[in-house]
Amino acid sequence: MADNSIARSVHELGLAAWFGGSLMGAVGVNQGAARQADRDASSSATGAGDAAAGAGWQVWTPVNLVAIGMYVAGGVILTTANRGRLAGQSGVASAALVKAGLSAAALGATAYARVLGQRVIAEETKGDADRSDPAVDDAWHQLRVLQWAIPALTGALIVTNSVLGEQQRPSQVAGGIIDRLRH
Numbered sequence: 001m002a003d004n005s006i007a008r009s010v011h012e013l014g015l016a017a018w019f020g021g022s023l024m025g026a027v028g029v030n031q032g033a034a035r036q037a038d039r040d041a042s043s044s045a046t047g048a049g050d051a052a053a054g055a056g057w058q059v060w061t062p063v064n065l066v067a068i069g070m071y072v073a074g075g076v077i078l079t080t081a082n083r084g085r086l087a088g089q090s091g092v093a094s095a096a097l098v099k100a101g102l103s104a105a106a107l108g109a110t111a112y113a114r115v116l117g118q119r120v121i122a123e124e125t126k127g128d129a130d131r132s133d134p135a136v137d138d139a140w141h142q143l144r145v146l147q148w149a150i151p152a153l154t155g156a157l158i159v160t161n162s163v164l165g166e167q168q169r170p171s172q173v174a175g176g177i178i179d180r181l182r183h
Contacts, residue, residue, distance in 0.1 A: 004081050011074025012161070017067035018106075019154035021060055026147040029056040054121050061114065068110065075103070085168075090179035092167055099160045106153035113146040 030053050085092050116139045123136050 004078055007074045007077035007081070009074075010070045011078055014067045014070025014072075014074060015154060015157055015161070018064065018071060018110075019151055019158060021064050021067065022110075022147075022154060023151040025057060025060065026151060029053050029060075030147055051124060054117065054124065057117055058121070064110070068107070072103075089167065089177055090183070092164070095160060095163050095167065099157065099164065102153055102157050102160060106150060106157060109146055109149050109153060113143060113150065116143050116146070 079086070079096070082092070086096055087093070120136060120139050120143070123133070
């Protein structure tokens with residue numbers, strides 16, 4: 001059996017950064033820094049917290065992109081290396097399908113949050129980021145949901161990775177192969 005330590009490490013570190021960055025962003029940037037900036041801003045500076053949060057996310061985006069790329073690249077290598085287990089061990093393919101679905105959902109949510117964030121930033125840059133504008137207000141509402149959906153989805157991926165890791169125990173492999181042969 002080949003050693004996939006490097007691919008597994010790249011995969012796990014990418015997921016850790018994706019999860020941690022999204023959770024920190026939701027709690028520390030969107031809830032903490034943005035609110036503090038609003039409190040510290042003069043009465044003439046409306047939306048200072050939103051601008052501060054947007055600036056934070058702009059700086060994080062390239063790091064997040066690298067993290068997601070690491071997660072995906074490591075995942076492709078691990079899936080290829082474990083294709084025999086996927087076919088031969090009962091339960092592995094279904095766990096891998098759950099992981100693929102969660103990965104697709106997390107990638108989609110992250111990409112959509114980026115699109116919405118860019119839309120809001122563009123409006124702020126023009127000076128038109130008035131929350132009374134239905135399009136901007138709708139984008140803000142969706143971003144409030146996505147800020148929690150992304151860490152929830154990536155957290156579920158961490159749990160799924162734990163399940164897949166446990167399936168690699170020798171007793172689980174043997175039991176899964178025997179179960180597959182019986183059916």
